Amino acid sequence: MERSSKAAHAEQSAAGAMEIKVTGTNLFPLYSLVAKRRIRYTPVFAVLVLCAVTVSVAASFLVTTVIARNVEMFSARVEEAFLPFDGMLLFASQEGLDTFMNKERYFRDKANLTVTNYVEVESTIGPLKLLGNGTDLETDAIELLFPWTPSQPLDAQGSEVKAWVIGKDGPESQFTWTDVKLVSQDESETHMLYGWASVNPSLIENSKGSKPCVILTTTQLYSTNPLRDRLFRDLEKNSYGATRVITPLSGKVSLERATQGAFSFWHVASLIVLLGTAVAITCVLTVSFLGRKRPLGIIRVLGGTISDLARMMLVEAAYMGAPGIVLGVFAGRYLTVFLEQGSVLPASAYVVSIVTGVLTLIAGVYLPVKLIKNANCDQLLNNKPVYVVSNPSCANCGLCGGV
Amino acid sequence: MSKWIGPVISCHEISKFYPVGDGLFALRDVDIEVEEGWFVAIMGPSGSGKSTLLNILGGIDRPSHGEVILKGRKFSRLSEDDLAVMRRTEIGMVFQFFNLLPELTAVENIGFPMRLAGYKDKEISERVQYLMESVGLSDRQNHYPSELSGGEQQRVAICRALATKPSVVLADEPTGNLDSARSKEIMELFARFNKEERQTFIVATHDPSFLDYADLVIKIRDGEVIERSDKHGTLI
Numbered sequence: 115m116e117r118s119s120k121a122a123h124a125e126q127s128a129a130g131a132m133e134i135k136v137t138g139t140n141l142f143p144l145y146s147l148v149a150k151r152r153i154r155y156t157p158v159f160a161v162l163v164l165c166a167v168t169v170s171v172a173a174s175f176l177v178t179t180v181i182a183r184n185v186e187m188f189s190a191r192v193e194e195a196f197l198p199f200d201g202m203l204l205f206a207s208q209e210g211l212d213t214f215m216n217k218e219r220y221f222r223d224k225a226n227l228t229v230t231n232y233v234e235v236e237s238t239i240g241p242l243k244l245l246g247n248g249t250d251l252e253t254d255a256i257e258l259l260f261p262w263t264p265s266q267p268l269d270a271q272g273s274e275v276k277a278w279v280i281g282k283d284g285p286e287s288q289f290t291w292t293d294v295k296l297v298s299q300d301e302s303e304t305h306m307l308y309g310w311a312s313v314n315p316s317l318i319e320n321s322k323g324s325k326p327c328v329i330l331t332t333t334q335l336y337s338t339n340p341l342r343d344r345l346f347r348d349l350e351k352n353s354y355g356a357t358r359v360i361t362p363l364s365g366k367v368s369l370e371r372a373t374q375g376a377f378s379f380w381h382v383a384s385l386i387v388l389l390g391t392a393v394a395i396t397c398v399l400t401v402s403f404l405g406r407k408r409p410l411g412i413i414r415v416l417g418g419t420i421s422d423l424a425r426m427m428l429v430e431a432a433y434m435g436a437p438g439i440v441l442g443v444f445a446g447r448y449l450t451v452f453l454e455q456g457s458v459l460p461a462s463a464y465v466v467s468i469v470t471g472v473l474t475l476i477a478g479v480y481l482p483v484k485l486i487k488n489a490n491c492d493q494l495l496n497n498k499p500v501y502v503v504s505n506p507s508c509a510n511c512g513l514c515g516g517v
Numbered sequence: 518m519s520k521w522i523g524p525v526i527s528c529h530e531i532s533k534f535y536p537v538g539d540g541l542f543a544l545r546d547v548d549i550e551v552e553e554g555w556f557v558a559i560m561g562p563s564g565s566g567k568s569t570l571l572n573i574l575g576g577i578d579r580p581s582h583g584e585v586i587l588k589g590r591k592f593s594r595l596s597e598d599d600l601a602v603m604r605r606t607e608i609g610m611v612f613q614f615f616n617l618l619p620e621l622t623a624v625e626n627i628g629f630p631m632r633l634a635g636y637k638d639k640e641i642s643e644r645v646q647y648l649m650e651s652v653g654l655s656d657r658q659n660h661y662p663s664e665l666s667g668g669e670q671q672r673v674a675i676c677r678a679l680a681t682k683p684s685v686v687l688a689d690e691p692t693g694n695l696d697s698a699r700s701k702e703i704m705e706l707f708a709r710f711n712k713e714e715r716q717t718f719i720v721a722t723h724d725p726s727f728l729d730y731a732d733l734v735i736k737i738r739d740g741e742v743i744e745r746s747d748k749h750g751t752l753i
Contacts, residue, residue, distance in 0.1 A: 141632070141633065143632075144629075144632045144633065147621075147625070148618075148620070151620040151621055151625075154620070155619065409618050409619065409620075412617075412618060413618070413629075414577075414601055415575070415577060415604065415610050415616075416604070416605070416610075416629055416630040416633060416677070417601050417602060417603075417606075417633045417634060418601060418633055419601045419602060420597060420598055420601075421598070422633070490597055491577045491597065491600075491601075492572070492577060492578055
């Protein structure tokens with residue numbers, strides 16, 4: 115008997131190393147049970163994670179709403195930027211104009227330049243921007259280049275328009291025009307932003323508040339869209355000494371600038387919030403991990419694999435964070451309305467904030483899961499340091515820290 | 518599994534070396550063969566390497582040299598995860614400080630390794646009921662470890678170690694944290710399961726009362742086996 119047992123032993127020993135077959139059982143109910151009990155056992159961690167997720171979701175909800183509203187507002191203004199000329203540059207002084215005219219050659223084949231004067235006035239029919247480009251107009255004639263919403267109906271004034279240049283101490287110089295011509299491009303639309311008019315240049319040349327300006331009319335060559343756009347973008351960008359550049363692209367360019375500004379500012383703000391909350395979640399979960407190395411070690415002893423532990427941690431984080439996402443959306447809605455950032459909330463806010471919440475959780479759970487994955491049974495069970503970098507020699511040395 | 522003939526667990530020339538200071542051998546050339554159904558007591562003073570040996574036998578720690586062979590198959594060089602999967606059904610562990618999962622009830626603690634091993638709910642509840650009754654804890658099923666006394670916790674821990682009917686149950690100072698009356702209860706439990714279920718036990722202890730139950734006593738000092746004897750003190 116003794117001999118046969120030994121022989122059998124030797125035979126079976128020769129089979130060599132053990133082969134492990136993992137049974138394909140669904141362990142989710144177990145993870146779920148442990149996670150729920152864990153949360154009940156130490157609710158403070160769950161509350162902290164919940165708060166962090168709520169803050170990140172609410173913040174991203176607010177930010178998305180603000181950005182969406184900014185974009186909407188500027189888009190509305192772009193539609194109104196519709197001008198009676200191709201482009202205009204406004205100069206603070208004669209010197210500025212002279213500097214610009216030195217570069218005249220640059221515009222030779224691109225646009226015709228008309229040097230004239232510009233003045234802003236208050237008139238009986240509302241604010242007007244007078245251009246001195248009506249060389250063929252009589253001094254008592256005014257050409258309203260644009261339909262706008264007059265503050266007074268034209269008929270009520272007869273056919274007379276009066277205007278004043280407004281200085282520091284009230285009206286300074288007065289203009290009267292009896293011959294009113296209306297040059298309308300599109301009468302059905304009202305344009306609030308620009309009320310332009312042409313008058314005889316001599317009328318406003320020496321008036322107070324009058325500034326030199328250059329009106330651009332694109333040449334035949336540059337009348338096609340891509341080239342025109344390029345010219346206008348160049349003007350908007352470089353301005354060539356002008357204090358203000360007005361082109362049909364002005365609205366669009368200012369929208370781009372404003373949204374770029376808005377995006378960068380709000381993005382930075384929301385990134386800081388997201389980083390903050392992700393760090394907070396990381397800290398909470400790491401502390402929670404460190405406080406229960408031994409129970410995790412026991413799970414390893416009982417046969418839990420590294421991925422079992424990692425999944426338990428993920429399920430736990432999901433249980434802690436999921437209510438935070440819902441709460442965060444409600445908080446974000448309340449905050450947006452409370453801060454008067456708009457009552458109609460864009461759908462993108464919901465999507466972005468939920469995605470943000472999930473990403474924050476994933477970012478927060480990364481480090482604790484990495485720690486778990488690098489810990490062996492002995493480290494967990496005997497409460498030894500665990501290292502972020504998996505390097506076996508590290509665990510033996512232990513000089514560089516570890517948690 | 519029952520068809521296996523020969524030592525259920527054995528180790529050959531096991532050494533464990535720690536690179537601390539001038540180097541320290543926690544174990545040196547240890548050979549052990551344990552047949553199925555044996556009750557083995559590993560005796561020795563603190564720091565003699567008992568726990569290290571048990572950890573190596575249980576696949577929690579790895580030997581620096583040598584192999585552990587469970588039912589004829591070597592496992593000391595398996596990956597951490599493969600060892601964990603192996604422990605689910607082959608190894609049960611009982612610790613000095615009970616080491617129950619604090620957030621789970623007694624029943625859930627006992628069912629835990631069975632769930633990991635993929636048993637069905639019905640099998641789990643039957644086995645858990647049987648074990649809890651046999652250790653006399655039927656009325657403490659839904660208590661949390663913090664609501665149980667030390668002796669009760671250790672009985673739950675023994676049930677947990679036995680739940681998956683492992684090939685070997687390793688117990689590291691199971692009575693080290695209990696008074697003598699509770700220790701006696703625990704020892705009798707071990708002896709009973711050893712007789713009734715032919716469960717193999719390897720118990721590390723420095724409590725000489727275990728000698729009365731042991732089929733094999735292994736004395737260890739400074740990481741080396743100094744004596745093997747049966748319970749009557751006969752040297753083997």
